[in-house]
Amino acid sequence: MPIYPIDVFEFPTNLGLNKKEEDEQxxxxxxxxxxxxxGLYDQLPIQNRYTLLAPPYEIKKDAVSGILNIEAVAHYALQQAELLATALEEKTFKLMIGGDxxxxxxxxxxxxxKGTYGLFFLDGHTDYLPTSSSHTGGAVAGLDLAIVTGLGDDRITNLNDLKPYVLEEHVFCVGNRELDDSYVQPILDSAIRYMDLPTLRKTGIEHIVNQFLDMVEQQQLEGFFIHFDVDVLNDLIMPAIDSRQTDGLDYVELIQLLRPLVSHPQVVGLEITVFDPHLDRDGIYATSFIEQLVDIFS
Structure with missing residues (x-):
C-alpha cells in the first residue's frame, strides 16, 4: 500500500471533452x-473522500482562443485548487478520479x-499542442499538458498568476502512440522529456522510472504528481474511452511503471482520467481495472 492513507478526490467533470454526435454527453x-x-473504495485504505461537482456540460467554443469551454474549465480548476490547498498539507496519498x-x-x-513539483504524464497522447493544431476541436482534454506548462491562452494557463503550473523540464511524457510527425513535433521542440510507447519499451520501463526519480532528486523538487489517462492502455483491455487506438500498455507493464512511483516517498498522488462508464455498462472493464489498481497499491 502507499506509505500514507489515501484521500480520494472525485472530480467528475466532462467539460474538457468534445461531444460525439451519438453521445448525450x-x-x-x-x-x-x-x-x-x-468495489474500488472497499479495497483501499481510504481515509477521506471529497467530491467537487462540476458545472453542467456544454459546448462553448471561445472565439479568441478556440478552446472549448475555457471559462467553465478555468472556474472548475480554481475550485479544485482551493479544495486542495488545505488537503495537500495532510500526509495522505491523493487519489484523484476524473472526469476528463x-x-x-x-x-x-x-x-x-505549494512549491515546485514534477509531473509524470502517462497518456496515449501527448496533449501538447497549440490550440490551432488541436486534434480535439479545442477540447482541453487534448491540450492539458500544453496548458499546465504554459502554452496557450492566459485565461487558463495563468490562473492566479501561477504560469506555468509545472516547468517543462520537470515533466516526463510517457506512452504516446499517436506518432504522426506533425502531432509529435511540438513536444519534441519543448524541454519536456518525451518517451513514446516504442521508446519506452526499447529503453525499458525500470530505466525510464529511475530517470524520472533521479530528475526529481537532482532538481531538488518537493515532490511529484502522476497523470494517468487510461487511453494509454491496450485497446483490448481498455476500450471504454473516447479516442481508441491499437496497441498500448498491458497490465504487467502498467504495474511495472506505477508501483515504484506510487510507493515513492515524494509522490503526492495520482489522477485517473477518461474512463467512460457509458462504454462499460456491465462493469467488465472496471472490474479488471480495479483489480490491477489495487495490485499496484499492494
Whole structure:
C-alpha cells in the first residue's frame, strides 16, 4: 500500500471533452460512482473522500482562443485548487478520479501554489499542442499538458498568476502512440522529456522510472504528481474511452511503471482520467481495472 492513507478526490467533470454526435454527453463524469459500484473504495485504505461537482456540460467554443469551454474549465480548476490547498498539507496519498484530463489544470495549480513539483504524464497522447493544431476541436482534454506548462491562452494557463503550473523540464511524457510527425513535433521542440510507447519499451520501463526519480532528486523538487489517462492502455483491455487506438500498455507493464512511483516517498498522488462508464455498462472493464489498481497499491 502507499506509505500514507489515501484521500480520494472525485472530480467528475466532462467539460474538457468534445461531444460525439451519438453521445448525450461524454460519460466520464460518472466514473467515481462507477468505481464505487465495482468495489474500488472497499479495497483501499481510504481515509477521506471529497467530491467537487462540476458545472453542467456544454459546448462553448471561445472565439479568441478556440478552446472549448475555457471559462467553465478555468472556474472548475480554481475550485479544485482551493479544495486542495488545505488537503495537500495532510500526509495522505491523493487519489484523484476524473472526469476528463482537464482536471490536471487544477491539480497542478494547487501544487504550484505549494512549491515546485514534477509531473509524470502517462497518456496515449501527448496533449501538447497549440490550440490551432488541436486534434480535439479545442477540447482541453487534448491540450492539458500544453496548458499546465504554459502554452496557450492566459485565461487558463495563468490562473492566479501561477504560469506555468509545472516547468517543462520537470515533466516526463510517457506512452504516446499517436506518432504522426506533425502531432509529435511540438513536444519534441519543448524541454519536456518525451518517451513514446516504442521508446519506452526499447529503453525499458525500470530505466525510464529511475530517470524520472533521479530528475526529481537532482532538481531538488518537493515532490511529484502522476497523470494517468487510461487511453494509454491496450485497446483490448481498455476500450471504454473516447479516442481508441491499437496497441498500448498491458497490465504487467502498467504495474511495472506505477508501483515504484506510487510507493515513492515524494509522490503526492495520482489522477485517473477518461474512463467512460457509458462504454462499460456491465462493469467488465472496471472490474479488471480495479483489480490491477489495487495490485499496484499492494
Amino acid at each position: 461524454p460519460g466520464v463524469y460518472v466514473l467515481p460512482e462507477h468505481f464505487k459500484t465495482y 484530463c482537464s482536471i490536471l489544470v487544477g491539480n497542478m495549480m494547487a501544487l504550484k501554489q
